[in-house]
Amino acid sequence: MDEILKISGLTVHYHSDGQVVHAINDLSLSLRKGEVLGLVGETGAGKTTLALSSLNMIQAPQGRVVAGTIEFEGRDVRALSRSDIQKIRGKDIAMIFQDPMTALNPLISVGEQIAETVRRHEKCTQNKAWARADEMLEMVGIPADRADEYPHQFSGGMKQRVVIAIALACNPKLLLADEPTTALDVTIQAQVLDMMSSLIRKSDTSVLFITHDLGIVAENCNKVATMYAGEIVEFGTVEQVFGAPRHPYTIGLFNSLPDFDVVSSRLKPIPGLMPDPTCLPEGCYFSPRCPDATDLCRSAHPVDLIEDGHLVKCHHPGSAKEVVA
C-alpha cells in the first residue's frame, strides 16, 4: 500500500480532576503519499490531539493512548524507542504549530533555529546547516541576510514563514500543519498558503492540514475529514464532501457559514453545543444536536458507511442528503 500514515482504532484519554476526557474515540484514518488531507472540526473535536498522537507526543501522565495503532510507513510509532522516534520527529514527520508567536524560541536567532533542526537530522557541518537555513529562508520569502535576527524582529506572518521553513528544512515525508494560518491576516494568509502549496507540490510531501476554515480546505486539499467529539464522522474527496455532504454535522457546518455568493438574511446555526467529552451521550454523539435524530440514533452508536470511498458515520445519511436539497 502507498499509505504513509495509517491510524487504526485510536483512542486517547486525558485525565483531569478525576475525570476522563474522551479526546479521541476509536478513530481510524489513513493518508496516502502525496495527499493533502484537510481535517476540519470545531474547538475540542480532537484535531490537535490526533496530530500529536501521530508523533507519539501525547503527554503522560494526563494523556494516554488507550488503544489503537499509528503506523508511519508501516512502522508503529508507539512501539519505537525514544531515540528512534526522535529521528523521525522533525525529519520524516514535521509539524507546523498554530501560534507562530509561541512556536519559536525568542532567545535564538531564526537562522539558528532552522540550522539546529538540519544539524540534528542531517549530521552535517555547521556551515552546511547554515547554508540550508539561508536557502530555506529565501524559499519562504525572507531575505537570507535576516537569518541573524530574532523572532521579535519579525511580524506574525514572517514568523509563521520561519516556522514553515523549520518544518520543511529536512524535506519531511509527512507534514502536520495545525491551523498554520489561523493567526494571520487574510492577505498574509493568502501569501503563506500560496507559498506553502507550491513548496508542498515541489517536494511531494503528504500533508495533514488541520483547520476550521472550510474555504482553505476547498482550495488546498484533495481529501477532507470532518471530526466531531473525537471521531471522524465524514471522510471523502473534497469533491464528494463539499459537493454533497452526507453527515448532518458537516451539513450544519456549511449552513452556519455566511454564503459568499448568495444574499440571505438568516444563517442556519447548529443548535446546542459540542458534548462534554467527559460524559459523551448515548448512541450517536451528534444526536442531541441533530435535526434528524431518531430513537435509533439516541441508543445505538452508528457504524461507518462507505460508498465509493465516501465515508459517513450516521444512521440516516440518506435523510441528511435530503436536507441538502
Add this chain to the structure above:
Amino acid sequence: MSERPILEVTGLKKYFDVPQGRLHAVDDVTFSIREGETLGMVGESGCGKSTTGRLLVRLHEATGGTVLFDGQDVTRADKHQTHALRARMQMIFQDPYSSINPRHTVATIIGEPLEIFGRVHGAEELEDRVRTLMETVGLADRLYDAYPHELDGGRRQRIGLARALALEPSFIVCDEPVSALDVSIQAQILNLLQDLQEQFGLTYLFITHDLSVVKHISDEIAIMYLGQIVEKGPTRELFQRPLHPYGQALLSAIPIPKVGARRERIILRSEVSSPVNPKPGCRFAPRCIHAREECLGEVPLREVSPGRFVACRRAEEL
C-alpha cells in the same frame, strides 16, 4: 429605515506618541451611520478599526475631529454628558474571556449597568430586569448565579451582549464579537445580533476582519488601511466591484468553501508598512501594483458615484 444619520464622524484622528515618533492609529476618518443600519468596518490587524470603535464611545480621547451622536459631540462632552451618552452608546468586545469579570456572577455582570445608572428600584426589580435580559439574549434562567468560567465562549458573548443592552442603548460598537467563536456558535450570535437590531431598532458599527461575516451583516462597508478609510460603499456594490486596489486584493484573498470557486487571487507583496510617522501620499502605494508617481501626493477619500467612496487617484482607470 430612516435616512437620518444617528452618528456622524468627521476628520477623526488618534495619534499615540511612541519612542520612534508619532503613531497615526486613526488618521482623518470620516463616515456616518444611518439609524437602524449596520456599518461594517474591515481591515487587517493594526489598521485602526478597533481604535476607531473606541473613539466613538470615548474609551480613547480623540486627537482631532468630531463624533456627532444624535447631534451631540462625543469628543467634547463634559463628564456628565459623557456619562449620559454611555447609556445610549454601548460596546461589545472581542474576547468574551477577558471582557467580563470572572469574580462576578452572570446576574451581577448584567445588572451592574442598571445599578450604576439607577434604572431599577429595589432588588426585586433588578432581578426581574436581569432575567428578562437573559431571556432576550438566549441565556438559560438557571445560569443566573453561574460564574463566567462555567460557560463557553458563545454564552459569555451573550452575557456581554445582555450587559450592553441593559440600558437600552440605540448604538452599539461590536468589536469582533464573533471572532473568538466556532462557526456553529458564531452563526447563533450573528442571528441574535440581527434579531436584536430588528427588535430594538439598534444601530451597529460592526468591526471585523472576517469578510464573509461583514458581508452578511452590514448595510454599508468601510475598508480601513493604516488608519484611513480607503473605500466605502453599500455592501453589495462594494463586494461586486471593489474600486481600491487594496479592497480588490483583500476580497480576492478570501478562501471560498466551494470546490472550484477559487478566483483569480491578487497576492500582495510584502507587508503593511509602519503607522509611525507615515509619509504623505497613499499609504498602500508601497504594496500597490498600480502605484505611480502621482500616488505620492495627497489621496483624499472622494465620492466617485452616489454612495461610493474611494481613496485612490487611479480608481477610474483601473
